[in-house]
Amino acid sequence: MSATAITALGSRTRVLMPGVIVSAVVAAAATFLSEHYGAPVMLFALLLGLAVNFLATDGACKPGIEFTAREVLRVGVALLGIRITLEQIASLGWQPVAMVVALVVVTILVSVAVARLLGFNSLFGLLTGGATAICGASAALALAAALPSHPQKERATLFTVIGVSALSTLAMILYPMIAEALGLSPLHAGFFIGGTIHDVAQVVGAGYSMSHETGDSATVVKLMRVAMLLPVIVCAAMITRMRGAEPGSKRPPLLPWFAVGFVILAAINSTGVIPPVVQEAGNELSRWCLVIAISALGMKTQLKDLASVGIKPILLMVGETAFLAVLVLAMLHWGF
Structure with a gap:
């Protein structure tokens, strides 16, 4: 690496570091609160980020916050x-x-x-539907990274993350009771919980609260839903390409680099060569990247923007969650 390149890298790092550090501090505070009070860490990260959103206005932290919300997010998805x-x-x-x-x-x-039908952009339906159907906040962030730029995209992403986090927490409490009330077997209960609850952590909590067998099957079904993230990201990337790049920017790739990284890591992990300790470290690093990124997204958002979304988006997300639960129960009744 040439001296000029090293100098440029050092200068770029100094510009980005304040915003990256602030995002990491907010993520650490959110993690602490989540571990002590039991609420979803993504929700705490959003709320704390919103509380200090003045840092994302013109100032030393702005470039780093922009970088974190974009690039650190993609690393976490990969x-x-x-x-x-x-x-x-x-x-x-x-x-x-x-x-x-x-x-x-x-x-x-x-x-x-x-x-x-409700008058929203179809991409908003893809964002909320993907978050509901796949893996909650992680899917919302991944899809947002692949979808075309839009003036309302960040607000829609944050609203989706808040919605799926809240609904996932509610489902973690209610769905085991529903499974018991319906008399589902441990395997069927695991499929119901793993096939409906949005976030992985809540699936694990709800599944193992019933039985070890239910927890095991719920976790595997949930990971199968996570695997669906790749084809959905590819579809989102194709939509972005068809809509064209923004003026002065390059046309986006058909398969984003973070999607390629997702595939490569899944393929390597399938060979069994990755030790469990490395898998655990990778999962933890992914979680931290996503929490840091959502903290940065929270800092980039004005609370008044979220307050102005109205009742229709809320009804959409609640309806999606209820539809998914009914669909899974119907599948269990007729085909499993």
Whole structure:
């Protein structure tokens, strides 16, 4: 590396570092609160970020916050691939795989259709539907990174993260009671919980609160939903390419680099060569990257913008969550 390049890198680092450090501090505070009070860490990160959003205005922190909300987010999405192995998916057989694919596709398509009926951009339906059907806040952030730029995209992303985090926490409490009331077997209860609750942490909490067998099956089904993130990201990237790049910018790639990283890590993880300690470290790093990124997104958002969304987006997300639960129960009744 030449001296000029080193100097440029050092200068760039000095510009970005204040915003990156502030985002990391907010993420650390959110993690502390989450561990001590039990609420979703993404929700705490958003709220704390909103509380200090003055840091994202013109000042020393702004470039680093912009960088964190964009690039650190993509690193976190790529690292999600280390959660997936082909062996985990194959262990349940072909039928659950087909059912997971069907419920993700149907939920997203219905969400897009309903969003358009309510007068929203179809991409908002893709964002909320993908977050509901796949893996909650992580999917919302990943899809937002792949979707075309839009003046309302950041506000829509934050609203979606808040919505899925709140609904996922509520589902973690209610869905085990529903499974018991319906008399579902441990395996069916695991499929119901893993196929409906948005975030991985809440799936694990709800599943193992019932039984070890339910927790195991719920976790594997949830990871199958996480694996659906890749094809949905590719679809979002294709939409972005079809809509064209913004003036003065390059045309986006068909497969974003973070999606390629997701695939590579999932493939390597499937070979079994990654030690468990490295897998755990990768999962933790992915979680930290996503929490830091959502902290930065919170700092970039004005609370008055979120307060002005109205009742329709709330009804859309609640309806998506209820639809997914009914769809999974119908699948269990008729086909599993």
